[in-house]
Amino acid sequence: MAHEAAIEALRALLGDRLATSDSHRELHAQNEAYFARALPDAVAYPETTEEVSRILAICHEARCPVTPFAAASSLEGQHLPIAGGVSLDMGRMTRVLAVNAEDLNCTVQPGLTREALNTELRATGLFFPIDPGANASIGGMAATRASGTMAVRYGTMREAVLALEVVMADGTVIRTGSQARKSATGYDLTHLIVGSEGTLGVITEVTLRLYGQPEAISAATCRFESVEDAVNCVILTIQSGLPMARIELVDEMMVRGFNLSGDAGLPEKPHLFLEFHGTPAGVAEQAATFAEIAEDFGATGFAKADRPEDRSWLWALRHGAHYANSALEPGKRTLATDVCVPISKLAEAVTAAQRKSRDLGLTCTIVGHVGDGNFHCGVRVDPEDADELKKVKGFVNELNDLALSLGGTVSGEHGIGIGKQAYMTREHGAALGYMRALKQAYDPRGILNPGKLLPPEVA
Amino acid sequence: MAHEAAIEALRALLGDRLATSDSHRELHAQNEAYFARALPDAVAYPETTEEVSRILAICHEARCPVTPFAAASSLEGQHLPIAGGVSLDMGRMTRVLAVNAEDLNCTVQPGLTREALNTELRATGLFFPIDPGANASIGGMAATRASGTMAVRYGTMREAVLALEVVMADGTVIRTGSQARKSATGYDLTHLIVGSEGTLGVITEVTLRLYGQPEAISAATCRFESVEDAVNCVILTIQSGLPMARIELVDEMMVRGFNLSGDAGLPEKPHLFLEFHGTPAGVAEQAATFAEIAEDFGATGFAKADRPEDRSWLWALRHGAHYANSALEPGKRTLATDVCVPISKLAEAVTAAQRKSRDLGLTCTIVGHVGDGNFHCGVRVDPEDADELKKVKGFVNELNDLALSLGGTVSGEHGIGIGKQAYMTREHGAALGYMRALKQAYDPRGILNPGKLLPPEVA
Structure with a gap:
């Protein structure tokens, strides 16, 4: 088994919430699209941000790949652990942490699905308008910069995400953004993480803008x-x-x-x-x-x-x-x-x-x-x-x-994942080098969702 | 005179569009707020992206500071060349490059002011809604993540900027975003540059979302x-x-x-x-x-x-x-x-x-x-x-x-500049380290608007 040292340390941390059985691994190897299955070496089921932080610290130390996983509804294979290592299943982090109805926002854990959120919100008179076809997880939607049928009116996850808690490659926990509707204080890390497909950090909390249900x-x-x-x-x-x-x-x-x-x-x-x-x-x-x-x-x-x-x-x-x-x-x-x-x-x-x-x-x-x-x-x-x-x-x-x-983009909302890397150079030209520099600065050991979003560098 | 080698090379490039006279330097040393004046060693007046690229390549090579300048209406001293070097005056890059009325967008050079843009747009039935108090430049507004009185309805520069052309520290020219209204293809460099106050790159073109004049x-x-x-x-x-x-x-x-x-x-x-x-x-x-x-x-x-x-x-x-x-x-x-x-x-x-x-x-x-x-x-x-x-x-x-x-931010729209650096740690905590990493990755020689946005590191 690959990454034995990391897996042993993760088992000591998580007990039976670290799974290496074939059934758990198989469940995390599938996708909705046309990609081949990809088995992780192990599946971790964290329940807290603190645990995600420790998991990443362990994997960073051991140079073990970590691929975030939730609803597995992505269409470009973003959640597939193609480099092996750990599938980080956020499915136990599904709490609604706060609904601030007066401020038209809420803070949720990443494993919560969009439908579950709207069910929670029903009594408040508010709703969350971003609706990709699948019942995707909020964390996955943020990571993919998802949108859906109501983006024409309410925007995409770019407009919907006000703030994030993110665990970075070495386990450092950061908070980006605030509860305010706008801010001009420094680099926009919130919108750097939104759409980064788990390659720059693991989202552990999402603060979302909500809307009143229309009259x-x-x-x-x-x-x-x-x-x-x-x-x-x-x-x-x-x-x-x-x-x-x-x-x-x-x-x-x-x-x-x-x-x-x-x-x-x-x-x-x-x-x-x-x-x-x-x-x-x-x-x-x-x-x-x-x-x-x-x-x-x-x-x-x-x-x-x-x-x-x-x-x-x-x-x-x-x-x-x-x-x-x-x-x-x-x-x-x-x-x-x-x-x-x-x-x-x-x-x-x-x-x-x-x-x-x-x-x-x-x-x-x-x-x-x-x-x-x-x-x-x-x-x-x-x-x-x-x-x-x-x-x-x-x-x-x-x-x-x-x-x-025609001046457009190869992806409006599904992202790059595995399937669209070939177009990154064509779409972004020299800017791609600055994306690579970012990845290098934030994940120098390349443990975060390796093989996704950025195309391999040509030697 | 400091930075003599750089200034000599810039003069060779720009001729009399490189000024070192007191009158030019004084004009670029003032501010609307309470900050002391700060004189540049020279003022450069580029007319094209190509020239901005060459200016940055020269200054990068010579480790000469470059501080972008346009309407000088910023309220936190963002345009003040506090480290000396070159004041990069974008005031000759004021063209409207394209108005795509059918797509509700336009592309402009950064020195154009918001009022001049709206004058240009009048005949099209479209308008640009972001209106800080001053008649600010579009480039400056993007760099500061400005907003104004209509942000409550139309959003801020974060929502308004669809795409950018940016000259990076070493003179590399990149394009971010596209003409499409949304995209999920890689790291959101557009929104990383918006609000970066000239510390990560110099904006040379801005594609803006426009709106139909209300009935x-x-x-x-x-x-x-x-x-x-x-x-x-x-x-x-x-x-x-x-x-x-x-x-x-x-x-x-x-x-x-x-x-x-x-x-x-x-x-x-x-x-x-x-x-x-x-x-x-x-x-x-x-x-x-x-x-x-x-x-x-x-x-x-x-x-x-x-x-x-x-x-x-x-x-x-x-x-x-x-x-x-x-x-x-x-x-x-x-x-x-x-x-x-x-x-x-x-x-x-x-x-x-x-x-x-x-x-x-x-x-x-x-x-x-x-x-x-x-x-x-x-x-x-x-x-x-x-x-x-x-x-x-x-x-x-x-x-x-x-x-x-109260869960808010110290700046909704004026930015950090010189005046609010003391709050960056309080507002961003550990995330500030990741902002510094970005600056280091994109501007390793620290030539872009030095002394702004990021507080000095405590030894």
């Missing part, structure tokens, strides 16, 4: 003759300044997936799924303004989903997109792209993706947080079929290059 | 019997989720300053200055909801300022607060505090500041971006009067400690 909520769907019409409607809606709470594209192939997997009963046309938040009068005004814009792009079949149960059904359907893909070519995996482009380039990017995937004969759904310029192709692939994998990766490569050429 | 704008003022009533009204307004565009506190002493300096003719009571943005119906609804809340706190004297010229007058008055202080005790300087606290603690902090300053017999105005929990005491002080300076600094110290004990 009125109105959801709706409508459909278009082409994704181009749908996306052009989105572009004009955003440019007009309409404060959409949600504006989601679902293409005809994705509708088929919903119909097959969830009996959605929707016509197989491109749809927009919408939500408006505000006062009753404000919501009605927004919906009317949107309808005027949409009709100019040939939208039909407007259907309201105003009852809470109808809204829940609609958004559960949308959040299940990654899983609904399975219905289209059972037995394969889904490779999810994540480009984000300037809104004016969105129609060009989406139509190119649809055309290219069709030309290649791929089974490809398109869904998107289109108000942000962000969309996902869900490409079905058999990772064992080298030809197919190559074709799919070629498609992804072309799409990512297109996004960069 | 309807309504401004108003009202007054209260005490700042406590005014602030409690603000707290409830924010907690109720009302999307205020501006909600500014002006205490009775500040009103006196406005009356003395600008003939404002306002009753000498605490006021709120307000603005609502939205559709005509939405603005009317917001104003009515606000009035209901305000009346519960005894607000009287509601006065609308709906005509553009009335609104301009109102906000020019507010933006002139720092200068209007001069009318209260002519001949002195103003020391401006900048604490920001959680909104629930705002009444406690503001009333404590007012009480303490009165107890000490200080001439102190209070204005604040109270929707963010941020307020400024403008304390008049004669920097030559050691006793008075000590008393004022004691007051500031107590207020800053109070803000930290």
Whole structure:
């Protein structure tokens, strides 16, 4: 067994909360995407920040890799312990430490899931709006700079995280940010850690900005003759300044997936799924303004989903997109792209993706947080079929290059992990060297989630 | 003359755009606050990124300090070349490089002022909402993580900056961010540079998020019997989720300053200055909801300022607060505090500041971006009067400690510069070590704005 000395010291610290059995290791080796499994040497289950600090001090001393793990819902393999060592399972650190309703914020432990947080918040009249498809952990969402369907209105984890407690590589515990809504005191370590995918430190507490539940909520769907019409409607809606709470594209192939997997009963046309938040009068005004814009792009079949149960059904359907893909070519995996482009380039990017995937004969759904310029192709692939994998990766490569050429980014919200490292140089150029310098300064022994985010240096 | 070799090389590069005359040096030695003047050895006036790169390469080689300079409106002495060397005057880099109206963004050079930008934007129907009191430069605002009266609605420079071009210590030019509205690709260097006060790199291009000019704008003022009533009204307004565009506190002493300096003719009571943005119906609804809340706190004297010229007058008055202080005790300087606290603690902090300053017999105005929990005491002080300076600094110290004990920060928007370094350890604890590590990694020779932001290390 590798890293024996570290594992022995960790067992002395954690007792039976340090597991080396195959079953524990296997549970931490899986992923939602197309990556090969990767077994850790051991799994640690800390219960306190103090324990995380001691674990890191031990692993730092012994140069043993540590890969944080929680809901395992990441789509680029961020939680996979590809260098072995310790899988640091935050699943026992799930407490809500404080809800400061008067200040519209809360502080939680990283293993708490977003759904569990919103359940906790229900009685307070507040809610937490960031909602990636999966029921992800708050710590993982911060580490990945996640967003979701409401980012168009409420921002991403970048805007949501006010403050962090972080355990650094050698076990030092730091606090970043404050309870105040803004600050100009020094380097923004909070936003350096957000999106760092566990490679600069391990998040042990997250202070999140919350929002009052809107007085009125109105959801709706409508459909278009082409994704181009749908996306052009989105572009004009955003440019007009309409404060959409949600504006989601679902293409005809994705509708088929919903119909097959969830009996959605929707016509197989491109749809927009919408939500408006505000006062009753404000919501009605927004919906009317949107309808005027949409009709100019040939939208039909407007259907309201105003009852809470109808809204829940609609958004559960949308959040299940990654899983609904399975219905289209059972037995394969889904490779999810994540480009984000300037809104004016969105129609060009989406139509190119649809055309290219069709030309290649791929089974490809398109869904998107289109108000942000962000969309996902869900490409079905058999990772064992080298030809197919190559074709799919070629498609992804072309799409990512297109996004960069349009002034966009290869990832709006899924992050880099294992899967997108090849694009880091193309996207960041000389800035990548300054990312490496940061990693070197904060984790000189390279124990924190090694092999993620930064591409290997070419010798 | 110090740094002769560097200055000689810079003269060869820049010709007469490298100045060493007393008049040029004096112009770059002044500040708006209470700091002693600080003369650079030379002033460089670059016109391109390429020139900034070469200047830094020369200064890096020669270990010559470089302090970026533009509008010189910073309140913590950020632009003062306290270690000598080169004052890097960005005042010739003021171009608007691109306005992408369809994507609601623009790219500008750092020397452009916020007012000049908004003048440029007028015909596009867009505006840039970040408005510190002074007509600051966009580069300086990014470097200081500035905000202003509309941050409560539109965020601060943290939210406004989408992408940067930055020249690093050795002259390497990097680009951070993209034109997309969000990204999850690696460490967030954009937000690391924003707020770094020229100590990690020199900003040479800024891509900013813009907003459509609201369909309807309504401004108003009202007054209260005490700042406590005014602030409690603000707290409830924010907690109720009302999307205020501006909600500014002006205490009775500040009103006196406005009356003395600008003939404002306002009753000498605490006021709120307000603005609502939205559709005509939405603005009317917001104003009515606000009035209901305000009346519960005894607000009287509601006065609308709906005509553009009335609104301009109102906000020019507010933006002139720092200068209007001069009318209260002519001949002195103003020391401006900048604490920001959680909104629930705002009444406690503001009333404590007012009480303490009165107890000490200080001439102190209070204005604040109270929707963010941020307020400024403008304390008049004669920097030559050691006793008075000590008393004022004691007051500031107590207020800053109070803000930290309430979960806040010592600076919401002015930054650290020279004036607030003493609080960095108290506010950041062990995290300060990781800020120092960053500075060491990015500027190992310490040439970038030395003596700012990070306190000296205790031997």
